[in-house]
Amino acid sequence: MKAKIFASLSVLITGAILLYAVTDFPDFGDPGSPPNAGVPGGAPSASRYYLENTYRDTKVPNVVTAVLADYRGYDTMFETVVILTAGIAIFAILRVLRRDDAPAAPDPDPARTDHTIDGDHHRIIVGTTCRIAAPLIQIFALYVVAHGHYSPGGGFQGGVMLGASFILLALSGSLRETLTRFSESDYMRMAFIGIVIYAGLGLLPMWVGRNFLDYGALSGLFMTKGEEMARSHSMLGVEIGVAVTVMSIMFAMFANLSTRGRLRGGL
Amino acid sequence: MLSFFQETIVPHFNFWIYVVIMMIGLWSVIAKNNLVKKLIGLSIFQTAILLLYVSLAVKEGATIPVIESQVLAGSAHTEPPAAEGGKKALPVINPDGYANPLPHVLMLTAIVVGVATLGVALALTQMIYKDFGTLEEDEVLRKIKALHDDV
Amino acid sequence: MIVTFDIIILIFLVVAAIIALSVKDLLAAAMVFSIYGFLICLLWAEMGAVDVAFTEATVGAGVSTVLIVATVLNTRRRSSD
Numbered sequence A: 001m002k003a004k005i006f007a008s009l010s011v012l013i014t015g016a017i018l019l020y021a022v023t024d025f026p027d028f029g030d031p032g033s034p035p036n037a038g039v040p041g042g043a044p045s046a047s048r049y050y051l052e053n054t055y056r057d058t059k060v061p062n063v064v065t066a067v068l069a070d071y072r073g074y075d076t077m078f079e080t081v082v083i084l085t086a087g088i089a090i091f092a093i094l095r096v097l098r099r100d101d102a103p104a105a106p107d108p109d110p111a112r113t114d115h116t117i118d119g120d121h122h123r124i125i126v127g128t129t130c131r132i133a134a135p136l137i138q139i140f141a142l143y144v145v146a147h148g149h150y151s152p153g154g155g156f157q158g159g160v161m162l163g164a165s166f167i168l169l170a171l172s173g174s175l176r177e178t179l180t181r182f183s184e185s186d187y188m189r190m191a192f193i194g195i196v197i198y199a200g201l202g203l204l205p206m207w208v209g210r211n212f213l214d215y216g217a218l219s220g221l222f223m224t225k226g227e228e229m230a231r232s233h234s235m236l237g238v239e240i241g242v243a244v245t246v247m248s249i250m251f252a253m254f255a256n257l258s259t260r261g262r263l264r265g266g267l
Numbered sequence B: 001m002l003s004f005f006q007e008t009i010v011p012h013f014n015f016w017i018y019v020v021i022m023m024i025g026l027w028s029v030i031a032k033n034n035l036v037k038k039l040i041g042l043s044i045f046q047t048a049i050l051l052l053y054v055s056l057a058v059k060e061g062a063t064i065p066v067i068e069s070q071v072l073a074g075s076a077h078t079e080p081p082a083a084e085g086g087k088k089a090l091p092v093i094n095p096d097g098y099a100n101p102l103p104h105v106l107m108l109t110a111i112v113v114g115v116a117t118l119g120v121a122l123a124l125t126q127m128i129y130k131d132f133g134t135l136e137e138d139e140v141l142r143k144i145k146a147l148h149d150d151v
Numbered sequence C: 001m002i003v004t005f006d007i008i009i010l011i012f013l014v015v016a017a018i019i020a021l022s023v024k025d026l027l028a029a030a031m032v033f034s035i036y037g038f039l040i041c042l043l044w045a046e047m048g049a050v051d052v053a054f055t056e057a058t059v060g061a062g063v064s065t066v067l068i069v070a071t072v073l074n075t076r077r078r079s080s081d
Helices: A002-022 A046-058 A063-071 A073-094 A110-115 A123-146 A155-172 A175-181 A184-207 A215-222 A227-258 B002-031 B035-056 B069-073 B101-132 B137-150 C003-022 C026-046 C050-074
Strands: none
Touching (some): A046 B101, A063 B101, A123 A227, A155 A227, A155 B101, A155 C050, A175 A227, A227 B101, A227 C050, C026 C050
16 A cells, blocks of 8 residues: 555655646747757758758658668667567567476466367358458558558568567467478578578678768669668668568567467467 | 637647556555555556657658658659669658657567566566465555564 | 657657556556657657657557566566556
């Protein structure tokens, strides 16, 4: 009880301070506010530069993708590394590799056992539908990755959708069957391959004496006329790397969490 | 009362709600007893921060930060004839017509990193359940205390 | 940006957050959290942040709910508060 009073008090004090600060915020939707237009008398906001010059620099209409993969490529690369690290952490925390891993505590909820039967009659309709839907989801996810330059989308969204299609297969059918197609060694390897694609594309410009992740130098590799199209193509490569890593780690997280790290049985 | 509402609440309504959601999330992280509830509260706390950033990016009368093909094709009309010079004129883009893309980029990566960290937290929760057989914080603390008393 | 829509979704958002944290069944809490994720995805789309909305729709309403449900089914469904 004492903890609840303490919690309420601290939350109320924090909230009061924040609410007091809110009155000094710029109006909602004001185009001239400091984050949108920059400080008066100072430098203009970086977002104005991005909006005005993205198409000139990179020939990519979707400014969010261009900023994500090109202008702030360093940031995105290490965000992807964070996701990989989370996948490794889950592996380290949960994964059980011994054979004698009989559950220490018996299942507290006996109603759960009917989820795990393979070939259950209830699963015929759902399983078949999901097996037909999964390739369509994957094709749409590939479209999202590839079309991220011109419409909302990109590596993160497409990667999560690809991972979700595998999660759907594991949920509707059996995890074991899904793991025969996308096994543990496969997904851990692919998670690293994604980072290698990203960092490799970043390292290539250093070969010709330019900076790390300076994709404009790759116009020879992609056989484009100017540096803009080289940056555009490199962004696609980077998005593919992000998508591969995110897909693998999303499925790895589900596979480990749903089976308590045993990768057997299922939800 | 009405003028207070219109002048103070409505222009900042998103920011008021961001504070409210943040308070709900923070309260649940401190006061809730169940560990999964704490994690749901932590995710709600996270979306409050996202709400603050994306609300700052909104511009009145602006559209999504994807430059339309009409604007890009509009350069065809302003293009000087090929005889004058080979270089194609570039479209003039008005930055006030598009939402601020920078907070979108930062929050997009934050969401995906957020789900990765949520996965790690849930893995830790499962290990706590495996070791102590419960998800309630006070019972876990009591069992840890009993373990120490035994030693 | 439509102010009325904005205000309605924000009020729903607070209601969904309170329900997700006050319901005692953790599976129901995960489902309400999914609704919360979908509402906030609508809010991003309404504010012009389409890429963020897309990510939230796949992550917030999809994968994070699945992860919470996986944990709840592997541990205990009841919560004391």
